[in-house]
Amino acid sequence: MNKPKMATEKGNSRVMMLLGQLERMNGESMLRDVEMARQVTTKILHRQTCRFELFGVMPNSRDVQTTLTILSILTELLTVGRGRRVGVFVSKGGTGVLFQILVNASKEFPPSEELMLQLHSLLAKVGPKDRKFGMKARLSGALNVTINLMKRNLLNTKLLLPCLQVLRVYATSSVNAISLGKNGVVELMFKVIAPYSKKNTSLLKVALDALGALLKSKTNARRAVDGNFVPVLLNLYLDWHRNDARHRYMLIRKGLLVCLKNITNIKVGRKAFFEANGMRILYNSSTECLPVRTLDPLVNTSSLIMRKCFPKNRLPLPTIKSAFHFQLPHVPADGPVAQLYSQLPGVDDVVDESDDNEEPEADSDTENDEDEKDNCSLNDDIETDINKLHPKRSIGRSFEELKFYKKFFSELFEDFQVSSFTSRSEVGSERVKQEGSPVNNTRHIQSPLLLGGIPTRRVGGGGSNWGSDCGSEGTEDESGEGAVLEVPDTAQLLPLHDPDLYVEMVKETFSVPRYAEVAYPDYFGHVAPTSKEPLLERLYGVQRSKIFQDIERLIHPNDILDKVVYDLDIPSCPVVEDSGESLKFNSQFESGNLRKAVQVRKYEYDLVLNADINSNHYHQWFYFEVSGMRVGTTYRFNIINCEKSNSQFNYGMQVLMYSVQEAISGRPCWVRAGTDICYYKNHFARSSIAAGGQKGKSYYTLTFSITFSHKDDVCYFAYHYPYTYSSLKMHLSKLEDLRTPRIYLRQDVLCETLSGNSCPLLTITAMPESNSNDHICQFRNRPLIFLSARVHPGETNASWVMKGTLEFLMGSSPLAASLREAYIFKIVPMLNPDGVVNGNHRCSLSGEDLNRQWLNPNPELHPTIYHTKSLLQYLAYIQRAPLVFCDYHGHSRKKNVFMYGCSVKETVWQTNISASSSDLQEDLGYRTLPKILSQIAPAFSMGSSSFVVERSKESTARVVVWREIGVQRSYTMESTLCGCDQGKYKGLQIGTRELEEMGAQFCVALLRLKRLTGLRNHQNLLDLECDIIGTQHVPIALFHVGSSLTTYVMEEDEPSFLEAIDYSAESNDEDGEPENELCCEVQENFDLLSDSETTTGTS
């Protein structure tokens, strides 16, 4: 025991003694009070009185002077001691006693001013330390005492200040805020803060804080609008802005902005702000504040308000439905396409609807009914039906239906007569001779790069005058016609690339817009650059400056060009005349999807992406061509109809750029490019009907700046490394060249897609060692590995990973040979060719996400899924279900590569649903493969992996293959679009080399999976794995419920960013959330009434 502690304890006991006296003095009158107050306070007092009776030597006096004396000693005691004494005071029910004295004293007329002053000063000290302060005040009836006191003493600064300080605490409770508003406190506060005056600035500061808190309530905000206080606030802000040259009153200025910010959370508030010229006032004042870094809070809050109040607008499009329509074989009446095309014209018109249809705010007494909605919604997405969690083993289809698929598994039945043995290998080597023909060392390329012999009719367009110039013909020195570019042979750099073959493949690819051009990057090919590409560091204030430029458009509309330079919806597209003043855009090639380009300033363009075909949204992927640029000039590009609420573009990801000039100079590379990149909510929106019945949704802007370094260049920009369907076909054809006599490679066409593209199916394994019975038997009995990729067209990284897998499998390394001898690989490398061809991001031509159709795929509408699932059903039927199923995807919100798997146990842990221990008998084999990957693949992260079965994923490949086909190791492998934050590649953006490496490492991991066991018997293999896992790095913890072995994947995977991406009413830049306050209060009430103590100062 040391001295200071003694002192504190002594102080504490004095505090308690004084408290005891106060209680006694008010004991009698208390009984006459409001029923509710009495109940609650009695509980506190009763409990305390017993202890305080020890100190009960003081006379039971009701003399004001005695009370004052005690209060002043108390004040003194509570002022020293760093708040610990306040804590003791609160925990002993002191707040309640003070309120009681306050209420009692108010009944005297006139109440003693000094007593009121003392009480409020003390309450102002205690309030912030008492979590239940607001509620205690309300229940004791103290709110009105304070308000009436203020009303009577508006000019009495000395008394007003402590009252405001207490009010500021009252108002943090939303229930109190509403009640105070009803009693005219909002209007009262405006009397305190206006007109502008530098007298009593500390009072003003407190008053603004209190007002800001009051205005968080929408009812109060409405009151302020009705009272016409928005112009008052704006003018006050201007006054302070002008008269605070030395920035000494930042807090007052900020306080005014917070009031405006809260008022503009409601629609009428935004309207009033706009009409009061708020945009211009805040824009101009912020511009003046910008050079002073200490004024950043003002600029940021102003920016937030302006963004909110920027009038919502529809996109500059005739309709947000995709520019192209594809006629489906049949249109299900309840499907998305039927709904989309039955919408009335004008559906896209946007009104600011964010406040409409809103219930009037909760009144003071409804607080108890709010239950734990939040807790429920947290697990909404997780499967909670234990029966649905267990794999069901019935295939649900007859063998009659499935036997059709036998033809795709001829390896399981082939007997390898000598003839087939030799002829196969001969065919392989012949192909090498035929198709591996060397490409000319230099080639001459005409620009534009048009396909000959292909009809160039375009759906939705004029049909003539096709093929925008690529721009590289130059304007001065060449006549366009004879423009010739010399290109080095990319085939030397890229052994599996062949431009001529690519063009042949494009000719056989069917696109809805009937593309007749070839993008240079796909033609030349891409070589991964050798230099590292670190995540882009974000410069301070980038987003803010971009947003200010956006707001400037509204403030100075005459500076805006608004010149449409590219427009798919206009038949004569591209519309730009060659004046040299504008960039030229094009994306009428495979996987391209730019719909419109508008030049807004000399070097700034708004770009609008096309929706997925037969839909009106899913904008994220992009791929387009730019030419006609000036060297050394920085251009700003804004893709204005993005939809995700956040993006890795805010966390270091750059766009991809491909320069034809660079390619010609021997560097055919997609490179990470762009500066000043950010992603934020903009003022464009779609109506609630167009958004599918939800609230109208805002769009987001991806902005980036580029400085071009070559004259007469043609550059391409993409969301991620493009990988077209034609590239796949070329690649598969080149893979044939890698076949040796030892490799068994078969390529089948699984089915045709809706638009007539074929869906390839590959079988890769090793040829049997000989045609002896034993060898044939070993061959046929190899476990199957089933892989697929690219069901989501925008996730091109999945294709690059698949490319890595395929090349590894076809490789000459001993590992590859062992792998082929160990397994039979069945691979569907592109589940959604139509989506890829047409530049979709998410869907197929049916306007649906194919990875949500696995439960019940329709053979006509979802042929690739239907037939892939049938293959698996067939395998299940013949009892050859694959050992591993993995569907490759890309992930737009997270870093690294990781897996989603399926586990009953881990799902149960996440949900806390009751399950018997027999329900939880589960083999742990599902963890082995990701575990191995995390050890050998540098980009892979076990920590990001999850094995929870989410309800929203119940129709995905992973879950259906697990549940219906009974594949325990059924996975989705997600590769980041951005980069890594762990391992060897930490801090780097991901490139095709790393993605391909991942695909190869996946194969190596499969081999290790095999070697871990050394057994051919599946069941033993699983058991052994369990042992290994159980005894290795993850012992006991694996069985420990509640451990964080599995991460439940949250919506937001990055820490919230400094600058608010979103500016909606719910998003907060710095303040606490009023909604939570309400919940908190509910809990408080509950605590109080159930007589449980939350704070215990002693012990």
Ligand SMILES: [Zn+2]
């Ligand atoms: Zn995906």
